[in-house]
Amino acid sequence: MKKSNPFIGYLLVGFGLYFLLKQLKVPIFTDFYSWPTLLIIIGIAFLIYSYRSKDYQNLFTGTLLLGLGIHFHGLEHYRFWIDHWAVYPLIVGIAFLIRYVKTKQGLLTSIILIGISVIMIFSIQLPSTFHWIYPIIQFLETYWPIALIIVGVYVLKKKK
Numbered sequence: 001m002k003k004s005n006p007f008i009g010y011l012l013v014g015f016g017l018y019f020l021l022k023q024l025k026v027p028i029f030t031d032f033y034s035w036p037t038l039l040i041i042i043g044i045a046f047l048i049y050s051y052r053s054k055d056y057q058n059l060f061t062g063t064l065l066l067g068l069g070i071h072f073h074g075l076e077h078y079r080f081w082i083d084h085w086a087v088y089p090l091i092v093g094i095a096f097l098i099r100y101v102k103t104k105q106g107l108l109t110s111i112i113l114i115g116i117s118v119i120m121i122f123s124i125q126l127p128s129t130f131h132w133i134y135p136i137i138q139f140l141e142t143y144w145p146i147a148l149i150i151v152g153v154y155v156l157k158k159k160k
Helices: 007-026 027-032 037-054 058-077 087-103 105-125 134-157
Strands: none
Touching: 007 027, 007 037, 027 058, 037 058, 058 087, 087 105, 105 134
16 A cells, blocks of 8 residues: 655645634634635645655745745735835745755855845835945846846756
C-alpha cells in the first residue's frame, strides 16, 4: 500500500476547518472568510509539512504563501496596512531568511531583498538632507524589472 502524503492531510484539515467555521458563521472569524485565508492555510500547511518531514526546502514556499496571504488580508481589512510594492520583495526576503535558518542557503539574497524593501518603504519620509536619494529611488522604481530579468537569466545560465 502506498504511503499517504501528510501535506495533503494538512491541507484537507485546514480547508475543512475553514469551511466548517464559514458554515457555522463564527463571528470572531468573519474577517477571514476570504480568498487570502486560503493562501494562509496553504502556507501554514507547507510550513507544518516542512518542519514535520524535515524537508526544509518547502519552508520558502510556505513562508511566501503565508506572507502573501497575510498581506492581502491586511490590504482588505485594515486601513493602516502598507500598500507599497516593496512589501513583496520584503516577503520574499523573509522567506529566504526563514529557509536559511534550516538550510544555510540564501542569506545574502535575503539581506539584499529585505534591505532594498526597507529602504524603499521608508524612502517616502526621508529627511531633507537625503534629497539626493530621490532620483535614485525613482530610477530603481522605474527599471527594477530589468534587474529581475538579469537575475532570472543568470539563474537559468548558472551551472550547478
